[in-house]
Amino acid sequence: MQKELRLTRREDFNKVYRHGKSTANLQVVIYCLPNPRIERFRMGVSVSKKLGSAVVRNRIRRMMKEIVRLNEERIRSHYDFIVIARKPVVDMEYKQLEKSLMHALKRAQLLRSST
Template identity: 65%
Template sequence: MEKKNRLTKREYFDKVYRHGKSAANHQFVLYYKAQPQQASFRLGVSVSKKLGNAVVRNRIRRLLKEIVRLNAARIPGGYDLIIIARKPAAEMSYHEMEKSVLHVFKRASLLLRKENTPGSN
């Protein structure tokens, strides 16, 4: 993830939690808040200690960031996003996780179709 696409400070997380909307499935919760002054989206990832030790949590975090990075062209700009992993995410493979994350984005109406993405012909 590029630095400009990271949600870093606690106050940013709090604003999204307090004033944003959410969408969820069994594995993930997506909080999102429109930020029209931003050109691109910013992403924060939260993985609880309940999901496992540091190795497990960091693996989930890395996979989530990679999924979002590879699908960034399908995610509209101007949003602050927070993905929270739930317990079932710890046992998921990469492809299952990708399908589930894209499903949550679709539920939140934050996923552009492939033919609408810039650069795809």
């Protein structure tokens, strides 16, 4: 994922958590906040230590970033959003995670309408 598409600073995360809207399914939670100052979108990923070792957490993080990178053109611009992994994600294959994450993004109204 490109550097300008990453949400990295603690204050940015806190702003999205505090002022953003949340949407969830069984596998992921998404907090999103409109940000008109950015041209595209920025994404942060949060994976708790409760989900497993660093190897497991980084694998989940990499898969989520790859899913967003491959579906970048479908995601609405001018938004900051954070994806939080829940426990069932640990046992999921890539395709299952992709389907779940895209479903959560759709529920959060972060996908462009296909017209």
